[in-house]
Amino acid sequence: MSNFIISPKQGVPFVSVQMMAKIIKSTGVEQCIVKLVDALEQDYLRWDEFEKSSRYATHSKDGVIELMPISDGKMFACKYVNGHPINTQRDLQTVAAIGILSDVDTGYPILLTEMCLLTALRTAATSAMLAKQCAPKNPKTLAVIGNGAQCEFQALAMKAVMGITEVRLFDTDPEATKKAVENLSDSGLKVVACSSADEAVEGAEIIVTCTADKRNATVLKDELVKKGVCLIAIGGDCPGKTELDSATMQRADRVIVEFEPQTRVEGEIQHQSEDFPVIEFHRILKGEEKARTSEDELVIFDGVGFASEDYTGLVFLRDLIKNQDDYEILDMIPQQSNPKNLYSVINNT
């Protein structure tokens, strides 16, 4: 079956922010995440089919700009994404992303899309996929430290996939927590606003840290991370930008990563020795390694975000819009009748 949504001669399908919001709303946030978890698992199971590399990153005083390319030989995906924690002080988002999916056979783009919302969905789905393998049995309480753009998606993912019934929120900015409480008020979750990280992690079997701060921060003191917890740390994703106490990492029974070469540079393990033991997640999914062998183990996901997850998100979106009109056509590739006569495009204007 062709990868193309429309003929390559017709133009490039483009999904704007408004269209993406409409697509997600009509499908349902939780339903999107559930479907994405399934798609992510299918793609992680065929890990070896992907041509993988660490992402390209250009660092500046306040942030980073990254390109995340990947191919499975049939389709090529690439996300442009930044990370500028200072941006919210300028009324801009910390993370702004756009994505492209291409057909490897022709090299033509298949899809261009906003990727802020899609990244939030795929990141939440990735956390839930990890929690399925790494969390203790029947978790009921989630703590989310960092209540910015990613927060609600993480909470809803853990509700939909893990059956979480209570979410405890903490952010150094009380307005961020207030916003998340409001957004989650109709979610069916018991939502508790907390005034400290200590209070937020009380009774939580799963902790998600998704803070943004361009420094090596400690958002959770080591003594707050109890045995048995599944700690999903996704805010530390850049050299010099981490969230956890080194002692917590060293105490963990298992540290799970996406693509080890990238996480060694960007993840929490950048502070550990080169041979600090980690397990790539695909090995757990394939049954080659165990994520957890007892209920009192501390399991940490050192998540930095990997290109294969964006590939999954882009293909998921392509399939969602295939039979709908939720896209525009962009005139991005010349479509003159003689492909060798590019000059005619100017002459015919």
Ligand SMILES: NC(=O)c1ccc[n+]([C@@H]2O[C@H](COP(=O)([O-])OP(=O)(O)OC[C@H]3O[C@@H](n4cnc5c(N)ncnc54)[C@H](O)[C@@H]3O)[C@@H](O)[C@H]2O)c1
């Ligand atoms: N691993 C991934 O795949 C992935 C994907 C998307 C975003 N991220 C990262 O996740 C983080 C959150 O992203 P976002 O879009 O929600 O950012 P955001 O700026 O919208 O929200 C981050 C929140 O963290 C809070 N915060 C900062 N320091 C804190 C601390 N010590 N304790 C508690 N709260 C604190 C801020 O006040 C802010 O409300 C960023 O660092 C981003 O780079 C990772």
